[in-house]
Amino acid sequence: MKISRAIAVVIAALVVAGARPAAAADSIDPDADFKAFRDYYTKLFPNVPLNDFVNGPYSMDADLRKQWEAIDDFPPYDFAIDRGKQMFATPFKNGKAYGDCFPDNGIGIRQNYPYFDLKTGEVITLELALNRCREANGEESYSYVKDEMASLTAYMAFTSRGKPFDIKIPNDPRALAAYQKGEEYFYARRGQLNFSCASCHVQNPGNHIRTEVLAPALGIVAAMPIYRSEWNGMGTMSRRLVTCNSQVRGVPLKPQDELYRDVEYYLSYMSNGLPISGPGARP
Amino acid sequence: MRAWICLAVMLLLAGAAQGASTEADFKTALAAAEAAEQEAGALKNQWIPTEQALAEAKKAAAAGDFDTAVVQAKQAEALAKASIAQAKEQQTAWRAGIIR
Amino acid sequence: MRGGAAHGPALFVAAVLVLFAGARASAQTLPGQVLPGQVLAFDRGKGNCLTCHDIKGGDSPGNLGPPLADMKARFPDRKELTAIVFDETRRNPQSVMPPFGRNLILTDGEIEAIVDFLYTR
Numbered sequence: 001m002k003i004s005r006a007i008a009v010v011i012a013a014l015v016v017a018g019a020r021p022a023a024a025a026d027s028i029d030p031d032a033d034f035k036a037f038r039d040y041y042t043k044l045f046p047n048v049p050l051n052d053f054v055n056g057p058y059s060m061d062a063d064l065r066k067q068w069e070a071i072d073d074f075p076p077y078d079f080a081i082d083r084g085k086q087m088f089a090t091p092f093k094n095g096k097a098y099g100d101c102f103p104d105n106g107i108g109i110r111q112n113y114p115y116f117d118l119k120t121g122e123v124i125t126l127e128l129a130l131n132r133c134r135e136a137n138g139e140e141s142y143s144y145v146k147d148e149m150a151s152l153t154a155y156m157a158f159t160s161r162g163k164p165f166d167i168k169i170p171n172d173p174r175a176l177a178a179y180q181k182g183e184e185y186f187y188a189r190r191g192q193l194n195f196s197c198a199s200c201h202v203q204n205p206g207n208h209i210r211t212e213v214l215a216p217a218l219g220i221v222a223a224m225p226i227y228r229s230e231w232n233g234m235g236t237m238s239r240r241l242v243t244c245n246s247q248v249r250g251v252p253l254k255p256q257d258e259l260y261r262d263v264e265y266y267l268s269y270m271s272n273g274l275p276i277s278g279p280g281a282r283p
Numbered sequence: 284m285r286a287w288i289c290l291a292v293m294l295l296l297a298g299a300a301q302g303a304s305t306e307a308d309f310k311t312a313l314a315a316a317e318a319a320e321q322e323a324g325a326l327k328n329q330w331i332p333t334e335q336a337l338a339e340a341k342k343a344a345a346a347g348d349f350d351t352a353v354v355q356a357k358q359a360e361a362l363a364k365a366s367i368a369q370a371k372e373q374q375t376a377w378r379a380g381i382i383r
Numbered sequence: 384m385r386g387g388a389a390h391g392p393a394l395f396v397a398a399v400l401v402l403f404a405g406a407r408a409s410a411q412t413l414p415g416q417v418l419p420g421q422v423l424a425f426d427r428g429k430g431n432c433l434t435c436h437d438i439k440g441g442d443s444p445g446n447l448g449p450p451l452a453d454m455k456a457r458f459p460d461r462k463e464l465t466a467i468v469f470d471e472t473r474r475n476p477q478s479v480m481p482p483f484g485r486n487l488i489l490t491d492g493e494i495e496a497i498v499d500f501l502y503t504r
Contacts, residue, residue, distance in 0.1 A: 033382075040382045188377040189369060192330045192362070192486050194472070198380045199479040209434045209445040251329035259327060332487070358487075365486055379476060 028176045030169050030269060033183070037270045041218040044205070054222035054277040056215030060206035064213055068281065077154055077227040077279040080147070080234050084155025087148070092137040098152070101133035110153075110160035111276050114265045115168060116175040123178050123261040126153055127238055131256075144255035145242060150225045150234035150279075157224065157278030165222065165276065167269040182266030185259050186217070191248030197263070212283065221267045223280025230283060237264060304353040309344050312356035316340070319363035328370035333362040420500025423493050430489065430497050435480070439504050447479060454501045461498065468494050 041053060048059050058065040088106065091097045099105030113126040124132075130152050131141040142148040169175050186197045197217070200209070205216035224237045235243070238255035241263070245252040253260055316337060323329045340355035424430040425441055433441040437450035444450075458464040467474065469484030483489040489497070 036382050183381070184377050187380045188373040190328055190373075192332050192366070192488060193481040194369065194486055195479060195481070196377070196380065202380065202382060203477070203479055204447050207446050209447060211443050212445075246331060249331045251331055251334060253327060257327075362487055369486075376476075 028180050030176075030179055034270060034272065037218060040202075041205070041216050045216070051275055053216055053219035054271070054274050056220060056223060056280070056282065057213035060216070061213045064283070067283075071281065075227075076229070076281050077225075077234065080151045080154035080225070080227065080279060081158045083147075084151035084153070084158075087152055088155055092134070092139050094138050096137050098130070098133055101129065101136065106156060107159045108163065110156045110278070111163040111165050112167070114261060114268055116170055116172070116178060116265070118170060118172060118175075121174045122258070123182075123265045125237070125256065125261050125264055126156060127236060128256050128261065144238035145236060147234055149238070150236045153225045153236060154234065154279035157276055160276040161278070162275045164273045165268055165271045167265070167272055169269060178262050179266055179269065181259065182262035182264070185263040186266055191245065191250030193248040195248040197244070217267065217270065219271050219274045219277075221264060222271055222274055223277045223282070225278060226280040226282045228282045234279070304349040306344070306349055309340070309349045309352045309356060312353045312360070313337075313340060313344075316356045316360035316363060319360050319367065323363050323366045323370065326367060326370040328366050328373075330362055330366045333359050333366060336362060418496070418500045418503065420496035420498070423489070424497050424500055429493065430483070432497075438501075451501055451504050454504050458502075461502075464501065465494060465498050468497060 038050075042048075042050065045053075045059070052059040055065075055068075058068045088098050099107070103109055110126060113129070114123050116122075117124050127144055127149055130149065131144070134141050142152075169179050189196045189199070200214045201217035201220060204214050207214055221237065224240070226235050226240070227233070228235050238260065241260050242252040242255060316333075320329060320333055320337065323333070336355050336359035340352045340359060343349070343355060344352035421440060424432045424438065427434075432438060432451070433444045435445045435447035437444040437446065437452075439452065454464070467480070468489075470482035471478040471480040472482055472485075481488060484491070484494055
């Protein structure tokens with residue numbers, strides 16, 4: 001009896017040891033995240049109408065808002081819209097044009113980006129799609145951080161003004177993984193200064209670093225691309241991410257790096273339902 | 284005050300002259316720093332000051348100042364290692380800030 | 384170089400002690416002079432403290448952190464204040480204060496100088 005009991009104990013121990021512990025990993029639930037995200041900001045700022053969050057620092061600070069309204073008669077990004085419209089109307093060398101690469105000729109579709117491409121298994125942002133369109137039609141790609149890309153995205157955003165973000169996460173583990181990588185990127189500390197995106201845009205919206213009022217993360221991508229007074233010019237989504245990295249003394253990734261696209265995907269999904277406000281103006 | 288400084292500098296130089304770094308010392312220090320920075324790169328978490336220290340190290344070495352070059356290379360290695368530690372810690376720590 | 388190597392470290396230590404003595408001797412500033420710690424604290428490439436903290440003597444401060452005033456009363460233990468500058472995430476894991484010591488943003492000497500300055504606020 002003793003031996004068989006000993007064997008039983010040993011077997012039981014081996015079974016327990018061999019059994020994989022139930023994965024403690026948090027399951028990915030974008031809809032729960034979405035609700036928690038939105039509730040956090042609406043509770044923190046009960047007097048800000050939901051749609052106003054897309055105006056970033058102006059939704060946080062009344063004085064700043066007055067300054068913004070004063071310049072809105074002659075928006076500083078108008079030249080970018082005009083240029084983008086002209087670029088859209090100009091065919092490539094092969095006779096095709098930007099509209100041929102997009103649904104609805106590229107008009108009024110900005111709110112659907114980024115999307116997850118099930119064929120290639122990657123996040124496609126608007127900027128990436130524009131350069132792929134160029135390359136597919138024998139044209140050289142544009143820098144992601146300069147004015148041509150800003151003009152194209154400014155025009156496309158303008159044609160979608162007021163349309164609510166409609167970002168989809170298909171029921172595919174790769175899409176969920178990209179979403180989660182974006183969420184991780186957003187919350188992870190980086191750079192010698194040890195900030196995460198959340199340090200400023202979740203923990204300190206409405207507060208100011210020196211004189212700069214920090215925007216809430218809710219709706220933060222709705223105004224892209226932006227004319228930034230501090231930059232004396234336009235800034236694309238790529239430029240903004242690269243600059244944020246350097247500001248915390250982190251070596252920036254290459255524009256449109258997979259992680260940058262993932263974080264744009266995450267932030268855009270969090271802003272579902274909020275209206276496109278781009279192109280925008282910022283201090 | 285000046286007298287203190289003069290005396291200190293003379294002593295420092297005397298001390299330094301005794302243990303000057305060689306090109307070989309620099310190459311060893313640089314290799315260690317670059318290996319660490321490469322690891323940080325694989326984690327997509329390099330720091331700007333690390334790159335600056337590496338550049339300073341190479342610049343000093345090119346000018347034959349191996350003392351400075353070694354100091355900068357060692358600083359670069361320390362910074363790179365700190366950036367690796369940050370990335371590794373954040374692989375789990377990032378969740379603490381999620382809005383729930 | 385014969386026999387020189389043995390003297391090197393001793394000379395270096397002597398040099399450090401002499402510098403230390405000289406530095407302590409000049410810790411007092413004359414009225415109107417600015418403490419080295421203030422220069423470091425306000426320097427955007429060093430402490431850059433004004434980005435987040437209101438400190439007397441500085442302009443356009445941010446407000447991510449509390450105003451730095453009444454420091455002697457609030458931090459009677461110098462070690463506590465030094466630890467905060469070195470790495471506040473040890474005390475508060477969610478702190479947005481950069482870990483100036485742990486991440487090698489400032490040297491130990493620079494942190495000491497800044498703490499000296501903070502105690503005058």
